[in-house]
Amino acid sequence: MSANAQMVAKYKNNFLKEVQEQVEMGEWVKMCMQCGVCSGSCPTNFHPGWEHPPQEIFMMIRAGKREEVLTSPSMWMCTSCYNCIVRCPRKLPITHIMHGLANYAHRLGMAPKMQPTRHFAKLFWNNCVKTGRVNELKLSMGLYFKDGFGQGIKNGMAMKDVALGLLKAKRLNPFEMLGGHKCKDQNGIHAMLKKARELEEKRKAIKAAA
Ligand code: SF4
C-alpha cells in the first residue's frame, strides 16, 4: 500500500456517523463544544495511559481519526467517577461514551491487547456473569497470575498485608468464595444478559436504518 493510501485508511470521513450508529450514546458526540472542562476534571488524566482525554477523543472522532481513536488505550482508563458528566456544560454522557467506545473497539478487535485495564475489565466481566456475583478471590488470582506463576507469587506477597487486613475485618472469606459464591437465580441473570444483547442489536439496526 502506498504511503498516501495508508494515510487515507487511518482516516474515515464519516467516522462520526459510525460512532453515532454503533456506540452507546455516540449520538451525543456532536454536541461537544470543546471547552475542555471534562479533561480538566478527570482525576486520572495525569496518568501516562491517558493518551487522549475525552475532549480530545471527541475532537478526533469529528476529524475522522478512526484508527487512532479505536486503538487508543484512553477509553480503558476511565474509572467511571462521573466528574466529567457532572461538570459538562452541555450535559454530555461522557462516561457512557468512553465505555461505549471501548466496547466498540473491543467488538472490532481494535482495542489495545496489552492494556492492563482492558485485561481487568475482561476478567471482571467473565467472573461476574458466570455466577451473578463477583468472586474477589478468583478475580485477584486471575490478575496476580496473569504473567506467570513466579510473578503471581510475588504479586500476592506484595498484597499480603491488605489481604490480612481484609481477613481481620471479616471483609474476605476465602472458604465462602471457594465454595458456592453465587447469586440465587443464575439462569435469570443469564436470561437478562441475553435479552440485553438482543435489545442492543435491535437498537443498532434501527439507528443504522434511520
Ligand atoms: S465538558 Fe462537555 S462540552 Fe466541554 S469538552 Fe468536555 S464533553 Fe465537550
Ligand code: SF4
Ligand atoms: S468518568 Fe472517566 S472520563 Fe469522566 S472524569 Fe471520571 S475517569 Fe475521567
